[in-house]
Amino acid sequence: MKARRHDDKVLAHHNLTADEYDLITKLVGREPNLTELGIFSAMWSEHCSYKSSKVYLKKLPTKAKNVVQGPGENAGVIDIGDGRVVVFKIESHNHPSYIEPFQGAATGVGGILRDIFTMGARPVALMDSLRFGPLDNPKNRSIMEGVVSGISSYGNSIGVPTVGGEVCFNECYSLNPLVNVFCLGLAEKDKIFYARTDDAGNAILYVGAKTGRDGIHGASMASQEFGEDTEAKRPNVQVGDPFKEKLLVEACLEVMERRIIVGIQDMGAAGLTCSTTEMPAKSGKGVEIDLDLVPQREKGMTPYEILLSESQERMLIAARPDQVPAVKAAFAKWDLDAVEIGKVTGDGKLRCRFHGEIVVDIPVSAVVDLCPAYNRPWEKPAGPAARPSGSVPLPADYNEVFRKILSSPTIADKEWVYRQYDHMVQTNTALLPGAGAAVLRIRGSKRGLAMTLDGNGRFAALDPRTGGKASVAEACRNLACVGARPIGVTNCLNFGNPEKPGVMGQFKEAVEGLSEACEAFGIAVTGGNVSFYNETEGVAIDPTPVLGIVGLVEDIDKVVTPGFKAEGDSIILLGENKEEFGGSEYLNLIHGRNDGFPPAVELDREVAVHETLLAAISEGLVRSAHDPSEGGLAVCAAECAFHSPEKIGGDLSFETDTRPDAVLFGESHARILLTVRTENAGRVLEIAAKRGVPAGVVGTTGGSSVRIRVSGNILVDLPVAEAHRLWKKSIPDYFAASKSSL
Amino acid sequence: MKFGVVVFPGSNCDADAYHACKDVLGRPTTYLWHKDHDLRGVDCVILPGGFSYGDYLRSGAIARFSPLMQEVREFAGKGGLVLGICNGFQVLLELNLLPGAMLRNKNLKFLCQYVTIRLENERTPFTRKGKKGRILRIPIAHFDGNWYAPPETLKEVEDNGQVVFRYCDSEGALTKEANVNGSLHAIAGLVNKRGNVMGMMPHPERAVEPVLGSEDGLVVLQSLLEKTS
Numbered sequence: 019m020k021a022r023r024h025d026d027k028v029l030a031h032h033n034l035t036a037d038e039y040d041l042i043t044k045l046v047g048r049e050p051n052l053t054e055l056g057i058f059s060a061m062w063s064e065h066c067s068y069k070s071s072k073v074y075l076k077k078l079p080t081k082a083k084n085v086v087q088g089p090g091e092n093a094g095v096i097d098i099g100d101g102r103v104v105v106f107k108i109e110s111h112n113h114p115s116y117i118e119p120f121q122g123a124a125t126g127v128g129g130i131l132r133d134i135f136t137m138g139a140r141p142v143a144l145m146d147s148l149r150f151g152p153l154d155n156p157k158n159r160s161i162m163e164g165v166v167s168g169i170s171s172y173g174n175s176i177g178v179p180t181v182g183g184e185v186c187f188n189e190c191y192s193l194n195p196l197v198n199v200f201c202l203g204l205a206e207k208d209k210i211f212y213a214r215t216d217d218a219g220n221a222i223l224y225v226g227a228k229t230g231r232d233g234i235h236g237a238s239m240a241s242q243e244f245g246e247d248t249e250a251k252r253p254n255v256q257v258g259d260p261f262k263e264k265l266l267v268e269a270c271l272e273v274m275e276r277r278i279i280v281g282i283q284d285m286g287a288a289g290l291t292c293s294t295t296e297m298p299a300k301s302g303k304g305v306e307i308d309l310d311l312v313p314q315r316e317k318g319m320t321p322y323e324i325l326l327s328e329s330q331e332r333m334l335i336a337a338r339p340d341q342v343p344a345v346k347a348a349f350a351k352w353d354l355d356a357v358e359i360g361k362v363t364g365d366g367k368l369r370c371r372f373h374g375e376i377v378v379d380i381p382v383s384a385v386v387d388l389c390p391a392y393n394r395p396w397e398k399p400a401g402p403a404a405r406p407s408g409s410v411p412l413p414a415d416y417n418e419v420f421r422k423i424l425s426s427p428t429i430a431d432k433e434w435v436y437r438q439y440d441h442m443v444q445t446n447t448a449l450l451p452g453a454g455a456a457v458l459r460i461r462g463s464k465r466g467l468a469m470t471l472d473g474n475g476r477f478a479a480l481d482p483r484t485g486g487k488a489s490v491a492e493a494c495r496n497l498a499c500v501g502a503r504p505i506g507v508t509n510c511l512n513f514g515n516p517e518k519p520g521v522m523g524q525f526k527e528a529v530e531g532l533s534e535a536c537e538a539f540g541i542a543v544t545g546g547n548v549s550f551y552n553e554t555e556g557v558a559i560d561p562t563p564v565l566g567i568v569g570l571v572e573d574i575d576k577v578v579t580p581g582f583k584a585e586g587d588s589i590i591l592l593g594e595n596k597e598e599f600g601g602s603e604y605l606n607l608i609h610g611r612n613d614g615f616p617p618a619v620e621l622d623r624e625v626a627v628h629e630t631l632l633a634a635i636s637e638g639l640v641r642s643a644h645d646p647s648e649g650g651l652a653v654c655a656a657e658c659a660f661h662s663p664e665k666i667g668g669d670l671s672f673e674t675d676t677r678p679d680a681v682l683f684g685e686s687h688a689r690i691l692l693t694v695r696t697e698n699a700g701r702v703l704e705i706a707a708k709r710g711v712p713a714g715v716v717g718t719t720g721g722s723s724v725r726i727r728v729s730g731n732i733l734v735d736l737p738v739a740e741a742h743r744l745w746k747k748s749i750p751d752y753f754a755a756s757k758s759s760l
Numbered sequence: 761m762k763f764g765v766v767v768f769p770g771s772n773c774d775a776d777a778y779h780a781c782k783d784v785l786g787r788p789t790t791y792l793w794h795k796d797h798d799l800r801g802v803d804c805v806i807l808p809g810g811f812s813y814g815d816y817l818r819s820g821a822i823a824r825f826s827p828l829m830q831e832v833r834e835f836a837g838k839g840g841l842v843l844g845i846c847n848g849f850q851v852l853l854e855l856n857l858l859p860g861a862m863l864r865n866k867n868l869k870f871l872c873q874y875v876t877i878r879l880e881n882e883r884t885p886f887t888r889k890g891k892k893g894r895i896l897r898i899p900i901a902h903f904d905g906n907w908y909a910p911p912e913t914l915k916e917v918e919d920n921g922q923v924v925f926r927y928c929d930s931e932g933a934l935t936k937e938a939n940v941n942g943s944l945h946a947i948a949g950l951v952n953k954r955g956n957v958m959g960m961m962p963h964p965e966r967a968v969e970p971v972l973g974s975e976d977g978l979v980v981l982q983s984l985l986e987k988t989s
Contacts (some may be wrong), residue, residue, distance in 0.1 A: 170870050174901070175811040177772025261770050261814025353769065440872045440901040442963075443809075445776045448971050459971050572973060 023049040032059035038390065039485065045384035048562035053322045054380050056367075060288035060326055061295065064550050067389040070516035071548045074529045082542035084505055086207065092133040092283065093203075094544020095210060100463060103210065107140035108147075108471070108510040108566040110549035114255045115197040118622060119164025123197050124172040124258040128330050130201040132284035135267050138211040138274045139203025142444060143458055146183040146199050147471040147510070147564045148435075151192025153427050153752040158187075161195050163753065165315040168258075169199070170438040175260035176267065180439035181447055182456035183471050186648075187427045188461040190475070195555035198510040198547075200471055200566045202391035204460070207584050211274050213283035213293070214301045215336040216539035218364035220280055221304055222294070223342070225356045226266050226347055229290070230315035232256045233328025246760060248282040256393055259540050262354075264333040269335060269352040278341045278348070285332040291325045291385075293334035294360075299386040304367040307360030309377070321370060321377045354556055364370065396522035406479065410599075410609055412679055416733040418650050419608055424741055427606050429649045430748035431660075448574055453661070454645065459574050462599045466571035468502030473512075475560035475649075476601040477616035482524040482561050486531030487619040491687050492647055493567040494539050498628040499643040499690060501578045501635040502569030503541055509546040509565050515559025516550045524552075524561040532563055538621035541567070580644035581661030582668060585720035587641055589668055589700040592627050592706055592713045595651065597680045603648050617686045624688045626709045631690050633709075643692040650683040652734050654691050656724045659738045660745060667738045670717035671727040678728040693719055761985050763789040766801030766832070766848075768823045773809030773965065780965040782805070785981055796824040804841040804984055805832055807848025809901070809963060819862060819904045820850030828853060841885055841984060842957040849949075849959030858952055858959045859917055860909035865902070865923055866942030872901040874974070875940060877925040877948045877962055878932050884951050886958045887924060889983040895932050896925075896976035898962040900940070900981065905961040907943040907950075914944055925949035925960055 022029075022039065029039055032055055042058050043049050050058065064070060080088040086103055087095035093107035105531055111126025127144060134141045151158035173180045178201070215222070233256035273279050281301075283293040290312065298305045309324050319327075328472035335356070337345050342358060349356040363369070368385065370378035413419045423429055436451040447465055449457035455470040470492040478485025494504045509532065516523040536543060546566075552559045570579055599605050600614030634640050644661075646654035651670075659667050672681050694702055699715050724741055726734040763781040767774045774791065774889040782789035790800050799805065812823035823829065829851075836842045836857055850860045865871055879887055879894045890896075909917065917923060925948040928937040939946040941961070949960030964977030 165868075173813065174870055174872075174903075175770070175772075177810060259814070261811060261816070264770055264772065264811075264814075437873050438870045440870070442872065442899050442901060442966050442972075443772055443776065445779065445966050445969075445972055450973070450974075 022659050024055060024321055032056065033046055033063060034059055034181045035237060038062060041390065045388055046380050053325060053378055056322050056326050057291045057378065057380065057385060060291055061385045062272065062389040066288055066292065067459050068548055070392050070550060071392050071525065072246045072391040073246040073393050074526055076544040077529065079536050080542050080544065082235055082509065082540065085208065085542050085544060087544065088542065089545040091212060092136050094506065094508060095137065096544060096568065097207060097304060098505065101207050103205050103207045104202055104467065104568060105137045105205055106134050106200065106508055106566065106568055107545050108198055108200040108508045109205045109547045110510050110512060111197045111199060112195065112512065112549050112552055114173045115165055116195055118255040119161045120168040120708065121255050121257050123165040123168030125256045126197055126199045127169055127172040128258045128260065128263050129286050131176065131263065132286060132333065134201045134203035135270055136284045137205065138209050138280050139205035140271060141178045141201050141203045142446060143202045143456065143469065144178050144180040144200065145456065146180065146197065147473060148183065148185045149191040149196035149562065150187055151189055152187050155192065158192055159752060165195065165197055166435050166438055166617035172258055172260045174440040176264045179441045179443050179447055181441050181458065182451050182469065185432050185435055186607065188475060188560065190559045193557065194552045194559050194563060196512050198509065198564050202469060207488050209274065211282055212296050213468050214281035215297045215303050215305065215362040216280045216301055218303055218362050219339065220336050220362040221339055221342050221358050222362065223335040223337060223345060223356045223361045223362040224312060224332065225335055227259060227262050227329055227355055228313040228315040229324055229327045230317065230329045231323055231327060234323060241661040249264055251569055256328050256330050258330050263349060265352040265354055266331055266333060269349045269354055273345055273348050278344045279335050279337045281336040283334050285334060289326055291330045295382040295385045297334065297336060298362060299382045302366065304363040305360055306363050306369040309370050311357055311359040313355060313357055321372045325370065334420050357566050382575050389402060394516055394522045395519045396526050397519040399520065399523050399527060401481065409612050410605065413608065416509065416682060417736055419683065420734050420736060422607060423603055423649050424656065424745045425748045426603060427749055428603060429653055431746045431747065434753065449500060449577060449579065453500065454581050455500045455502065457500055457571060457577050464573055466574040466577060468497050468500050468569040468571055469566065470496040471564055473495065473534065473562050473564035473565050474605065474610055475562040478528055478563060479560035480601050482527035483531035484616050484619055485561065486563050487527035487535040487621065488616065488687060489563050489565040490532050490535035490539065491619050491624045492629060493565045495645045495690065497567060497694045498631045499578065499580065499645055500571065501576055501632065502571045503632060504541045504567050504569045506568050507536055507565060509543060511565060512550045512552050512562040512564065513550050514553045521558060528561055528563045532565065535619065535621055538625055576635060576638065578640050578643045580658055581642055581660060581663065582658050582666040582719045583641040583662065585666055587719045588696045588715045589670060589717040589719060590692050590694060590699060590702055591689060591716045592630055592692065592711055594686065594712050595672065595674065595676055595681045595684065596686040597676045597684065598686045599680050599684040602683060602685045604650065604679065627688045627690060630706045630709050630711045631692065633705050639694050639698045639702055641693045641695065645689055645690050647650055647685060650685055652682040652726055655726065656741050658691065659724055660742050665738045665742065666719050667721040667723045668717055668719045669721065669725045672716060678733055681728050682726060682734060697699055761787050761789055761804060762802045763804050763806060764792045764799060765789065765806045765808055765871065766792045766794060766828060768794045768812035768826060770812045770814050771808050771810035777806045777808045777965045780968045780981060784968045785985065791827060794828050796828055797831055798952050799831050799835055804843060805835060806906065807844040807851050808847060809846030810852065812847055820847060820854040824850045824854040826936050827962065833857065836957050839956050843886060845961040845963055845965065849961055850904065852957060852959045855921055857957050858950060860907050862904040863906040864904055864909050867904050870903045871940055874899050875962060876928055876930050876938065878928040880923045880926055881921050884924060884955045884958065885984060886980050887983050888986050891977045893932065895928065896979060897974045898964055898967045899964050904962055905941040905943065907947045909944060917950060918945065920953055922950045923947055923955065924951055924958060
């Protein structure tokens with residue numbers, strides 16, 4: 019066999035297999051030069067090509083009546099009526115955030131914002147799902163501090179409110195933190211823009227920041243495991259400039275509003291390469307550009323570097339020749355350059371000139387559409403062996419357990435985090451962070467938008483299929499608790515190395531589980547992101563599917579909040595407490611183990627519980643609603659007291675054969691704790707009965723303690739003030755301690 | 761009363777101030793572009809919150825050089841009403857239209873939250889609808905809101921009654937905890953000697969509708985609608 023032009027070392031550096039190289043040679047019609055190899059390396063990376071996940075992602079439910087745009091564009095689009103649409107997506111920035119937490123997280127925010135405004139939508143909300151290792155480790159504290167300030171710095175400056183999200187802690191994220199960023203934009207339905215070039219002869223314009231050497235091979239970095247040389251990858255992380263992006267948002271929205279461009283795409287992963295191949299590929303055209311015209315920040319950059327740089331805050335625009343002067347003027351108003359770097363061609367090729375010579379000449383479809391999809395070997399995850407309950411001793415002091423759980427950072431108040439985010443700019447935030455879901459008013463309408471991010475790695479570790487379903491169920495439940503009905507889904511699938519059959523099996527199961535759940539709720543997945551290779555030194559994270567679900571509130575004045583509203587209201591539990599504590603915070607924190615079955619997700623029941631709550635809300639009966647999730651019923655009741663402005667307590671009582679620790683701290687799904695005026699309790703029970711949902715009055719609000727009786731014994735009895743203090747100060751205390759130790 | 765909202769590159773509360781004046785108060789309102797030299801005949805100039813020019817050097821430090829700021833300086837000199845909110849307050853300090861300077865918040869973190877502030881001086885065009893001692897619940901969102909001035913300036917500001925708002929607890933007491941950013945004398949807002957230029961860190965435009973959780977910001981904006989006595 020003839021020797022290849024590039025040896026194994028070069029291929030390994032480019033993360034390409036010998037088979038992939040041979041396929042590239044066939045598609046190009048000759049062996050690629052180094053620059054062309056770099057292009058394929060980036061575009062065929064797992065991050066850009068979804069080569070390991072494609073076969074499974076095809077199974078996701080992506081069709082529904084309200085879907086305007088499903089997966090395949092920069093973001094999904096859902097019709098919300100009145101001629102308006104929401105554009106939303108979630109993306110991971112896990113790898114960069116581990117290497118350089120501040121910039122890694124900041125550029126994650128910048129990237130997802132571009133995905134939204136590139137569609138013609140003004141970004142109106144951000145959320146973040148964050149996972150770190152335990153806070154007693156100073157390294158984890160420093161990562162968390164960096165990530166939170168990075169998000170805060172970028173989001174606050176650009177003026178898009180960070181309205182919600184989640185923060186969880188587990189040892190498995192110590193060497194692999196997860197930073198998943200969600201953005202939602204609002205647009206008029208007839209003003210959506212897509213990544214396309216249209217006709218040959220159209221101009222290709224480069225707008226935004228200059229190109230530097232930062233972030234070269236970011237996409238391939240995110241497609242590898244980390245090892246000892248992780249530190250050396252720091253130069254691969256991009257640096258963000260939120261001010262530049264703010265100008266870019268305004269200028270881009272202006273040219274789209276005036277319809278003086280044909281198509282637009284941001285230069286995210288794989289930079290100029292990605293936009294100059296994907297845009298023409300969608301229009302069945304080619305692009306010819308002159309690399310000397312690309313604005314450069316550094317001297318002596320090679321074609322390879324120019325094409326693969328992931329410098330931030332850059333966009334590529336296709337415009338008709340007659341539109342070019344107006345586009346340039348619009349960008350000049352915001353002190354931004356719009357440089358014509360090339361033309362759309364009819365031959366389907368990406369051709370790049372550099373110092374007068376053609377240095378790249380490859381078919382765009384080969385780069386964009388012909389990356390092989392792998393049906394990688396997978397192993398069915400070993401199911402959990404048995405229920406752990408038989409061997410879990412009952413605690414002697416439930417109050418003490420309750421105190422510990424309230425102080426656990428995963429459960430504790432996250433104000434330390436969200437206080438650093440501007441969550442009110444744009445003045446649409448109707449429900450401040452801290453409740454299960456965020457709610458935004460829609461100007462000029464009675465309706466509101468609700469949104470939430472949810473994932474549970476512990477459940478998914480025990481049983482990925484159940485874990486996938488559970489995340490959907492919990493997200494929809496959080497929406498129901500504020501009075502919203504789900505309308506669309508985006509997901510961020512965080513897993514280990516897909517080349518390991520065990521990981522691939524987890525992925526397959528989780529995707530099938532979440533698909534099934536989305537179908538049960540009648541909602542479509544409109545896009546998202548897969549993040550594989552979340553492994554450092556061979557240790558993978560728990561499989562962590564994170565769901566971003568958007569909902570619609572019909573009447574913004576009827577939004578329900580978690581806090582108890584008055585003394586003497588009846589507390590009603592919808593659903594049942596089961597003996598399920600596999601994967602619970604209780605089992606993990608108190609007994610130091612994570613085994614057994616995760617709580618089962620019965621989708622029919624779940625839907626019926628949500629429908630019951632929504633019906634009761636629409637009748638105006640519900641004064642507060644909150645779901646028991648991490649930490650179980652006891653934490654749920656306590657949070658209802660914490661969210662009550664007067665810190666009203668509650669007395670709850672359960673007669674049951676179920677183990678008391680499972681009643682108090684188990685994390686069974688399909689449960690909601692709500693309060694109503696006593697005279698309305700009967701009506702709510704009627705609504706529940708009609709839908710076959712078990713429900714009962716389990717207590718009364720009032721007093722200054724959270725008191726829970728199980729089978730006649732008061733097991734939990736803590737003053738709200740004390741419980742609130744533990745919950746409130748847990749996370750700030752970790753950071754205060756780290757300062758004094760300096 | 762015609763309002764003008766200045767737009768610097770990096771302003772991000774401009775649309776919120778515009779919405780509050782135009783849609784909530786129902787008054788004629790226009791944007792004022794930083795590169796222009798024209799105040800378009802407005803009666804009150806609002807410098808909105810945000811990160812003008814990215815605030816990479818020092819909050820408000822570059823915005824003061826904007827062409828439009830020369831007009832604003834002149835306008836203020838003639839007694840025109842100027843309200844600086846958050847970054848707008850920082851710009852007014854940089855312009856020396858108000859005394860003092862902003863340091864980083866005492867906890868060295870960005871702070872976004874509701875605060876309670878006490879109205880100290882109702883004899884300004886910005887507060888005449890309120891009563892001295894009234895407690896307002898209004899959000900803040902800033903990194904550099906820790907107001908500082910040398911002792912002689914501080915004394916002058918106090919002696920002249922230039923302090924308009926102070927951070928307080930929900931009962932109106934000045935406590936260390938309530939002074940979230942660490943400002944000297946818990947100062948949240950102040951006017952110039954003449955009383956026609958006010959800067960405040962809390963965002964009144966974020967508290968003008970029930971759906972947002974507070975309408976206390978209306979005190980400031982509605983005061984501006986009252987006829988000058």
